[in-house]
Amino acid sequence: MDHADLLSRLETVIAGRLGGDPDSSYVARLHAKGLGKIAQKVGEEATEVVIAALTGDDAALTGEAADLVFHLFVLLAERGVAFDTVLAELARREGTSGIVEKASRSS
Numbered sequence: 001m002d003h004a005d006l007l008s009r010l011e012t013v014i015a016g017r018l019g020g021d022p023d024s025s026y027v028a029r030l031h032a033k034g035l036g037k038i039a040q041k042v043g044e045e046a047t048e049v050v051i052a053a054l055t056g057d058d059a060a061l062t063g064e065a066a067d068l069v070f071h072l073f074v075l076l077a078e079r080g081v082a083f084d085t086v087l088a089e090l091a092r093r094e095g096t097s098g099i100v101e102k103a104s105r106s107s
């Protein structure tokens, strides 16, 4: 199965749920609790990723990584930062690191 569009769909769904009904939507509940709570969740999920990685439990690492990506997307949406902006930054670094590699090869 091709998952290429999943992050784009997730971003769209999250944007639509921010102003949704907290009774039926987890994203709307997080939004109602505010930026501080969302940021706290990202920190907690990141810690859980670290723990899962260090205990060598691949299934736990997969689940916690998914939780982290999801909550990061909620945080970006809450702050109005498009994921494409993050991708553009990664693309810029890819170009930059290419230049650094070429420079170190020629010296």
Ligand SMILES: N=c1c2ncn([C@@H]3O[C@H](COP(=O)(O)OP(=O)(O)OP(=O)(O)O)[C@@H](O)[C@H]3O)c2ncn1[C@@H]1O[C@H](COP(=O)(O)O)[C@@H](O)[C@H]1O
Residues within 6 Å of the ligand: 010, 013, 014, 017, 024, 025, 026, 027, 028, 066, 067, 070
């Ligand atoms: N990918 C996810 C996703 N991953 C994790 N979670 C929820 O994140 C929560 C994390 O659990 P925790 O135990 O850490 O948190 P909690 O105890 O529920 O909450 P706190 O008391 O810590 O605030 C769980 O309730 C999970 O269901 C997600 N909830 C939603 N999505 C996606 O977001 C879309 C919109 O969801 P709704 O806003 O609920 O419609 C869904 O269609 C999914 O695609």
